Amino acid sequence: METSERIAQRLRQFGELEATTSPLYRRLAPLAAARPELVALLRERRSGQPPANVLLAALQRRLMARPEAPLRGYFATLGGTRAPDDELATAFDAFWPGELDALAGLVRTRRVATNEVRRAAVLRLAYVAVARRLVERERPPTAHLVEIGASAGLLLAWDRFAYRYGSAGFGDPDAPVTLTTTWRGTVPPDPHAPFTVAERLGVDVEPVDLDDPEAAAWLRALIWPEHVERAAAFDAAGAVVRRLGVTVRAADALTFLPGGLDALPGGLPAVVVHAFTVNQFSDAMRRAFDQALGEAARTRPIYRVGLEWAPGGARLELTTYPGGRTTLLARADPHGAWVEPLEDEPATTSR
Numbered sequence: 001m002e003t004s005e006r007i008a009q010r011l012r013q014f015g016e017l018e019a020t021t022s023p024l025y026r027r028l029a030p031l032a033a034a035r036p037e038l039v040a041l042l043r044e045r046r047s048g049q050p051p052a053n054v055l056l057a058a059l060q061r062r063l064m065a066r067p068e069a070p071l072r073g074y075f076a077t078l079g080g081t082r083a084p085d086d087e088l089a090t091a092f093d094a095f096w097p098g099e100l101d102a103l104a105g106l107v108r109t110r111r112v113a114t115n116e117v118r119r120a121a122v123l124r125l126a127y128v129a130v131a132r133r134l135v136e137r138e139r140p141p142t143a144h145l146v147e148i149g150a151s152a153g154l155l156l157a158w159d160r161f162a163y164r165y166g167s168a169g170f171g172d173p174d175a176p177v178t179l180t181t182t183w184r185g186t187v188p189p190d191p192h193a194p195f196t197v198a199e200r201l202g203v204d205v206e207p208v209d210l211d212d213p214e215a216a217a218w219l220r221a222l223i224w225p226e227h228v229e230r231a232a233a234f235d236a237a238g239a240v241v242r243r244l245g246v247t248v249r250a251a252d253a254l255t256f257l258p259g260g261l262d263a264l265p266g267g268l269p270a271v272v273v274h275a276f277t278v279n280q281f282s283d284a285m286r287r288a289f290d291q292a293l294g295e296a297a298r299t300r301p302i303y304r305v306g307l308e309w310a311p312g313g314a315r316l317e318l319t320t321y322p323g324g325r326t327t328l329l330a331r332a333d334p335h336g337a338w339v340e341p342l343e344d345e346p347a348t349t350s351r
Contacts (some may be wrong), residue, residue, distance in 0.1 A: 007042045007051050008033040014052035021335075022224040024074050025056055027084045031092055032056075045107045048280065053076070053222070058106035060326065061221035062099045071095040075225040106218075113208060114222045115151040117233040118336030119275050119307060120158040121165070121179040125330055125341060126266025126305040126318050127158070127194035127206065130271055133303070134195060135170060141195040143269040143303070146261065148253045149277030152210050152219060153246035154237045159197055160244065161237070165189045165339070177236045180229075181333075184340035199269050202248030203256045210238050230335065253277075254285065257292035260301055269301040279308045297321035309334060 015029030029052050032038045042051045063072045073080040096103065131141035147156050162171035165183035183189060210216050216238065223231045249256070253274075261270050266339040272293060278286060293302050302321035307314055316339075317332040332339040 001043060004036070004039045004043065007039050009052075011039070011042075011052050011055075012277075014050075015337045018052070019224070021337075022226050023084050024088075024225045025052075027088055028059070028092065029055060031089055035093075035096070038103075041100070041104050041107055044104065045192045046109070046111055050110050052106055053112045054110060055056075055103070057112070057218065057221045058103045058110070059096070059099075059108055060225065061106060061218055062102050063095075064221065066095070066099075069095050074160060075226050076228050077220075077223055077231045080225070111206065112222060113149075113151045113204070113206065113219070114276075115154040115208070115234065115237075116155050116230070116275070116335055117161075117177070117237045118179050118181060118334075119228060120155050120161060121163050121181040121336050122314070122316055122330065122332040122339050123155065123158060123273060123275065123305060124163060124170075124194060125190070125339065126273075126316055127271070128190050128192050129318050129327075129329060130269075130303045130305070131195040132192060134269060134301075137301070139269065139301075141193070142198050143195050144264045145197045145200045145270045146264075146270055146272050147200075148204075148256075148272060148274040149204045150207070152205045152208035152216075152238070153202040153241050153248045154234070155273070156202055156246050157237060157240045157244050157277060159194070160240050173317050176240055177233060177251055179233065179336070181336055182338035184338055189341075195271065198266065199264060200246060201264075202246060203251050203253060203260070205250070207248035207250050209293055210242055216282065242288050242341070254288050254292065257289070258296035261293075261296040261302065264300075267300055269303060270296070271303045271305060273305040273307075275307040276309060276314075278306060293319075293321050294324060307332070 011029045011033035015026045019025035032055055044053055045054055060075060063069055063075060063078055072078050073082045134141045162173055162175035162178040164180040168189050208215050208219055222235055264270055293304055296302050304319040306317045314332045314334045315328060316332055317326050318329055319326040328342050330339050330341045
């Protein structure tokens with residue numbers, strides 16, 4: 001089991017290095033690291049869960065039920081307007097001791113399974129690239145869409161959103177969700193249309209049911225407090241997914257594959273997408289995942305779209321099966337705040 005000293009170190013590291021876009025979490029993480037009761041609580045968290053993310057989300061979730069708490073005034077996602085100041089530590093210590101049992105219950109049972117909607121603005125670049133490749137192969141730009149690690153399935157509704165990359169707009173301007181990201185390219189975004197979704201299916205070891213108020217509240221609590229735009233996009237996208245009736249199946253990726261792809265109807269190509277999911281796989285799991293996609297490509301073309309963490313941001317890659325040829329399409333902010341296209345970079349072969 002992880003030692004208390006190591007947990008405290010990880011909390012401090014989160015504040016120093018990771019919470020770059022949350023001044024509040026930069027302050028709260030080291031405060032939590034200095035409270036032995038909170039550090040001890042984190043020793044009971046679920047295996048593999050990042051301590052700072054799960055604790056701070058639990059804190060925000062409990063603040064949702066405590067509108068009178070002074071600490072809530074620092075959380076913009078909860079309507080607060082205060083910036084971190086000299087009274088923050090006092091407000092923090094006035095809140096958490098009375099919530100320790102409730103925080104422990106969340107830390108022991110919940111996991112970090114964010115559904116970052118604005119990542120769809122990054123993934124869309126890959127979907128345009130998939131459509132081009134299908135047309136080049138004299139196929140209609142239509143495919144099934146399967147997301148691995150889908151959580152509540154918000155990214156599966158990407159084609160119901162509108163997009164703005166700098167001054168360039170795509171999609172229905174009256175869409176209920178418009179995702180805005182900074183375009184760091186030297187040329188405008190590709191004007192080609194992305195592929196049309198035939199069937200959409202999510203796969204997750206623990207799907208999140210947005211009709212469960214507690215499950216939905218936990219997902220929202222995972223959004224960092226200054227990221228009001230992200231919270232609004234989550235709320236709007238959740239409503240779209242409920243109307244669309246997105247299915248997320250309870251299974252792990254290696255159990256689902258390749259049979260789950262073989263069962264998709266019509267022999268149409270399949271786009272398998274994952275966003276900040278495969279980075280949690282072991283090396284052996286990654287090899288097995290790649291092999292399973294190669295096996296599925298015996299009956300239909302498979303396009304793997306991956307958006308995963310990398311130093312300096314995230315990498316958007318497109319891998320085509322059979323063959324396992326991978327192209328780096330873009331670098332991006334992990335939350336989709338900016339995207340830098342790089343499709344002209346050389347492809348590699350993974351198999």
